Amino acid sequence: MDTRHLIRISATALATAGLLISGCSSGGTSPSASASAAQPAVPAALKTYYAQKLSWRECGAPGFQCATMKAPLDYKKPERADIKLAVSRMKATGPGKRLGSLLVNPGGPGGSAVGYLQAYAAIGYPAPVRARYDMVAVDPRGVSRSEPVQCLTGKEMDAYTQVDQTPDDRGETGKLVTAFKGFAAGCEKRSAAILPHVSTVEAARDMDILRAVLGDRKLSYVGASYGTFLGATYAELFPGRSGRLVLDGAMDPSLPSREMSRDQTAGFETAFQAFAADCVKRKDCPLGTGTPNQAGKRLKAFFDQLDAKPVRTGQSRRLGESLATTGVIAAMYDESAWTELRGGLTRAMGGDGAALLALADTYYERSDDGSYQNLMYANAAVNCLDLPPAFTGPDDVRTQLPDFEKASPVFGEGLAWASLNCGYWPTKATGAPHRIEAKGAAPIVVVGTTRDPATPYKWALSLAGQLDSGTLLTYDGDGHTAYGRGSDCIDTAINTYLLEGTPPKPGKKCT
Template identity: 45%
Template sequence: MPVGARRDPRNRLAATLLVVVLLLAGCVAPKNQASAPAAGVGTPSAEPTGDLARFYGQQLEWTTCEEGECATAQVPMDYADPAGPSITLAVARLRASGGEPLGSLLLNPGGPGASAVDFLAQAATMVSEDVRLQYDLVAFDPRGVQRSTPVQCVDGPGLDTLIATDPDYSTDAGIQSVMDTYGELGAACLENTGDALGYLDTVSTARDLDVLRAALGDPTLSYLGFSYGTALGATYATLFPERVGRLVLDGALPPTLTSAEASEGQAVGFENALRAFIADCQGGSGCPLTGSVDSGLAQVRSFLDRARDNPLSTGTDRDLTSSLAFYGIALPLYSQSFWPYLSQALTAAIKQGDGSLLLQLADQYSDREPDGTYSANSIVAFGAINCLDSREPADIPTMRAEAAQIEAAAPTVGSFFAYGATLCAQWPVPPAEGLDSYTAEGAAPILVVGTTNDPATPYPWAEQLAQLLSSGVLLTFEGEGHTAYGSSNECIADAVDAYLLAGTVPAEGTRC
């Protein structure tokens, strides 16, 4: 399965994932000259009428729950037929701790396929105290995710097999076998999910955001989206530019990327993050990767190749395959604070032939519990959403050429990002229609945050998204890890807080 652009699951680890606009000086005013509107105020455009009106006018019934307050919203399954079947969205809220809240701050942690409801408690520790005082934090599981008419495909053992398998791309027959395997997965998803499988695309989810905005009583949308959540936020801004309030898009994933561009970008991002980890590891004591950084990378590549031929024992009935080993390596690269876990796991695997620690990390990435169940449906939801959003022809010669390019750009891990088109080649529902443009003309200033050595959403993507959005303003964190707000430094926190609380947009070119 592919690697998702997902919010780093720091809470789980603690307990145990192009349009360039040239601005010519004097010809175009700097985009940050405008100020963001006051949160929760303004003159909204008229809400929809007709069959959509009942969704926009719904009253959410809140009850006390473990997350704070919970409610269920109704949205059309198909926005082209709002009189047809509807689906449910799980919503959770933490009320502003101050007396006069600015409004709602909607959250998305990434994926696609990650649960925002599960993320809510973590989000409350990431935003500043002042943001908690003045905003209701509102999370919802996007359509198809976890509690919101979820994608259902195969049982735990079936998912174990899918994730652990090392695909054979060396022959045409091997590639066809991979496509057939994913085709069987898609057929199971359709059988167990039903018609909703065809309506989980990002454009529909962005329309859901607007329904929730209205149901919450907010005239404009304030939003904090990480990773894939940035693509969702950009899509919302394009659909509803006049309803953009204060949007923070952290760890940018431009919705204009092709699957091939996304695969190569992520491969290079993880290669660079692995290089930084190895340099740090070799600067300390007891690093299992010896010699130079390039030598360390070669040792990781050799280890992954050996795991393909001879999976490692883990002390369980599951061996550590090369695919599982890669997921175990990838997860700690999401945050520099996780690097000690990776050093320990690689020491056990390379020096002692013990794959148990890497297996634990891989299981945390895929939400697998020790009893063999999966606590979330993020893996299958990731595939289902992506196959609706972007589907390129699974032409074998083209895939081979793309794979060669990816592996040349990222020799250590590139093979794990190649042949992504096989996932959707036999997907049982047609792709959704995207948008012709993502410039969001007329939207208020939108804050895009990028980290210079982000593995999952490489920094050039943040530059690209900030240029793509007509009102995008880029804020840069010079450092490691996936996303920055709530996990980097005070400079980033203060800049984002000033934008969310006062509408103050950072000066063009601000770096922290």
């Protein structure tokens, strides 16, 4: 159940696409929160990158073009080596005057922006937006098509995802620590050269090169989930080059890793309470009748049963507590998955774990052939570089278990232990928690959903308050992120901002 800081677009958008955080011009260190809005001159050592010409080719479905962009692997020493980044676009369809490029990012960290663009954004975004913007995506460094971080084989990853993450004794704790160390060692073995250079700051600097190469004076951008931190970091580094930025499902960059993990734990509990309140009213609810808290106790008891005795799935893998918990958490991202979750729990409680396993596999981006996309590897690499670890060892976790279990009686124990992963990472963190103000940037729209499981609403409140030009747009609802998920009020407000540059009125709330 490695869910630490994995924050991304909703399950519905991911399924449609087929497919959890920080620093300055010197690389991965935190940039000053009081950066000037003046356009910084391009350093001489970077001018060749900013002046490069992309060679576009047709790719994927009709209308899509792809190219490869070069950026320095190490911004401190750009002369040493390049990194190649995958870029894709669909040109504006018209009618209307073209507004430039609209860069999109689905979150993660580790989600493929190119995959998201080609399978969802370029057809799922509102037609008036696609008419006037070239829809553009770049896979961030270390992600998917952009020199991806690699860590484990498929069989090794299968074993890793099944490790007990609610250890009952010293022996089980030792096995969990061994698994975390093995994961980190695999990443170092297979991706040592790139691991120190996948920070959010470096990815934001890559975005500025892309902006220039595309010929845009300012960056227009829609970032979901972790993509909000990437967008806010860009605004901090380049406030004068920041155009119309939408940060949907916002993160709070001022939080240390431990507090962020605890907040996210509480977020999943909030989402589960909403699911349970709906479930107990239905005849097919596998968690019985009564209150959401009673339903939570029944679910936790079921997880404990699976911890002792996993159930069959029709595969060599059985459904134990870790995979079952991941399957439930996957369904918390989008309320449209609640029906599937009820069915999956019913089957699992009857001894057939196949449906919950399928939910977990979708979350981990595991293919039917047993291979994995690099989402989880890039996720750990970025998170562990962006912030110092939440915990440094098992004793550290144990002291915080009561706080995590208070945040979520259902998920708290497992999510606390999952946050230990970065404690064994081979590359020292280069970022640090800090406020992002982006003084001098144009108005930035920050979107928060009141019952968001992965990016709690209070994070959106905080980020909108930190940003000098931040405007908060609230969606009173369930699920992760808000744009393009069925609220005409949200979509109209964001479309108006993207097309006309007019942000919503302060305090605007949608349902």
